[in-house]
Amino acid sequence: MRLDEIVARLGGTLAGDGSIIVSQVATLASAGPGQIAFLVNPKYRQQLQTTRAAAVILSPQFADATDLPRLIHPNPYACYARVVGLLNPQPARPTGAHASAVVHSPLPASVSVGENAVVGSAVVLGENVVIHAGCVIGDGVAIGDDSVLYPNVVIYHDCQIGRRAVIQAGAVIGGDGFGFAREGERWLKIPQIGRVIIGDDVEVGANTSIDRGALDDTVIGDGVKLDNQIQIAHNVVIGENSAMAGCVGIAGSTKIGRRCTVGGAGMIIGHLELADDTHVSAGSLVSKSLRKPGQYTSIYPLEAHADWLHNAAQIRRLGALAERVAELEKALARVSASSPGSDAGQSE
Amino acid sequence: MRLDEIVARLGGTLAGDGSIIVSQVATLASAGPGQIAFLVNPKYRQQLQTTRAAAVILSPQFADATDLPRLIHPNPYACYARVVGLLNPQPARPTGAHASAVVHSPLPASVSVGENAVVGSAVVLGENVVIHAGCVIGDGVAIGDDSVLYPNVVIYHDCQIGRRAVIQAGAVIGGDGFGFAREGERWLKIPQIGRVIIGDDVEVGANTSIDRGALDDTVIGDGVKLDNQIQIAHNVVIGENSAMAGCVGIAGSTKIGRRCTVGGAGMIIGHLELADDTHVSAGSLVSKSLRKPGQYTSIYPLEAHADWLHNAAQIRRLGALAERVAELEKALARVSASSPGSDAGQSE
């Protein structure tokens, strides 16, 4: 595709030879002939001098840092994302249901249902929905236009998924929440009669699970992005455009605000509230509500194991150490008070 | 269903108008006409005044806190669980195997096998077992009466599952344990010839995995409840009625007692023993056996990131700090001994 064609489609400003043809996107370091690279992080600026890319996407700030044909855009990272999409269109899936699929509901003609997939009864699929092989869509499920479910996804009965969803393989949406009542030594299962309600433009990662609500619903807001191996418990509510990295766990009934982020393996216990724009660092455990936006962390600093042994041993004596310091302060005050030179000493 | 009918079925005491009809369960805050709510946590007691529920489940202690028709029960939470079940019966699955299923073993007439499910040879299924779509049941597996396997569950060969099991979608039971012998720089696979043996009344969460034993079996006791995204390694033994929240990991050969709980993302390393009634807090790592029942915790406290930076920097100097305090104590003792007013100071 010609560079000026890309600019015409995606916006931004062209500088240099717009007739150059680019066929793929690559990093500044690895790009070769016919490839378009991008500069987002200023620390890679030097690579503009050595790149073999045919063209570059960059911000106005760096517009003069190279003579290569270039697409100047105020958000070069988003522009890069769009160019990747433009040059790598998804192969069209055949519409209709494969002969091996088992479909119990009428489907729009634009829908694609893959091999051995199962679509339950009273399922409502929007236009252009793609259900890959081996998916199981429960009775009464609704999925909005242009959503894609990769292979072996399971959606339990009555859950709702918005438009343009991307659900990666092996994800499970709508499994029973983990609800049990103690009865003597035993646990009595509490039937989970809520649903999972997912907004528009949501991505759910591979092998992630989102449980249905106990009575009310579990709710995932518009634009939420969930990575792989995530656990979302029953009755969690996640606000619009929040994003969570791999291996995160959110326990039951916790409410996450809008535009929040949780780093990898972050864990948030149940029945909490996190304000809009709260950010939890990777590996951190949140055990109380966070009412103020900002970044929060609970990581024990990494050390070489021998150093860790030496320092961590003190953790179990930390209360005692604090008391010893308080004692020292009191004792020193007594000594200072009785010392002949104490006043002079204090005033030094 | 009439309230007096519910009391007749589930026990407890009726107060107020037993002829009232309830059709669904809801929280005190969200209940509307025709719905029955419940009071378990005393902090929601005020909501009894404002609820629009038609009836309430509560404990004898709060029997007089409302005039609404009410079901008084010593364990209102368990009673609530049963009422939910009563008002929301599971839709019956068609018995027999769907035409698209592949079944290599004879099945009881009461069994239901869903679309595209696979049942191996020499499989023994109890009465009323429900195998949802896409499940794969290996050769030689046994599953007890009234168990339910949700879609895309995999049970490897020769594993045994008890009665009334509930296995959520995507769970994998009986995969190879992670056993390798070092041979120079390489790892040599140790074939895993044990099985997974699961007792009665066990729940296994979505995308949870339980590995088969290396030589002996991995054993999950009666009444154990496992949430989603859990990893149970080879030769783990979990005692009766223990429960584990999402994202927990139990490493190889660890033995967990009865009535234990592990909070979300708790991790227990291998070859340990946890006593009956041991409780591990969410996010905690257990690296030694716990012989005494009780609650155990290993969480670095969460802070605003700037505060964390300030305080966490001290962790790597904690051993040195403790030595400095010991030095201070010695030095102060010397100063005090030589100070003219020290005795008086000490006696203040």
Next chain:
Amino acid sequence: MRLDEIVARLGGTLAGDGSIIVSQVATLASAGPGQIAFLVNPKYRQQLQTTRAAAVILSPQFADATDLPRLIHPNPYACYARVVGLLNPQPARPTGAHASAVVHSPLPASVSVGENAVVGSAVVLGENVVIHAGCVIGDGVAIGDDSVLYPNVVIYHDCQIGRRAVIQAGAVIGGDGFGFAREGERWLKIPQIGRVIIGDDVEVGANTSIDRGALDDTVIGDGVKLDNQIQIAHNVVIGENSAMAGCVGIAGSTKIGRRCTVGGAGMIIGHLELADDTHVSAGSLVSKSLRKPGQYTSIYPLEAHADWLHNAAQIRRLGALAERVAELEKALARVSASSPGSDAGQSE
């Protein structure tokens, strides 16, 4: 199988009666007649006196510690692994594709494709590949000789897997990496056009996910072993013969060296490099590159909850405590300097 036959096949030295027949492997503690046990950990040496095993595998160091027929081998653990394999051959799978499988590519005659599995177009499978039931193999995938994919594995389009791979059930290889560009409040998906390239002799655990690269590939080296519930993000590179225990997460673009190990639930953030022979302890979070081989740890030590409350409360005051100790040191120096006996005191 006769013991001398085993020695002839696997190497090592025979001592005692080689005509003894062994049919299964067991631990020293549990072995019975006809079973061969092994001694690897010297702490179980006493069990040599009481074992009812018919024969034992042990190292030259313990060759005289028993009179039982024995296989003496310099690496008894690897020898044990091989004896298990010898006595427990995998049952052969029928070659060809089951009638219920959907196969869009020509297959070697030695390949086995299970019930309801799906093989896309332009797929290249090596000799003796076994695809179990319910797997979905995307278009353009290549899988090397003698690899085994257990049920319900998903391999996305264009990924490559080497020879002798073992992929446990529910694993997902080649899902989209978690790549989004901020655009105002929203996240714009960056199409992920890289692949996953997996070397020879790799094992991937149940429900583990490995994402495809954004532009370049995600690369898993020869001999890498990954346990269950692991998340490998886009563009991660893992060096040869590294091994990771359950629930590990590796964030995007991180490069792990050769012969590294990561303990259970270890988490490594993105864009880092770990040197060859780096070992990360279970439950540890790595937030900076580790250039020197060795063992690294970041665990908050476990305590009984009441002790934890007492000690952890000090963490948030740790910076202040360190400042108080520094103040004490200064104040004591002043007092000592002004104290009449200070010189004598210091010299004690």
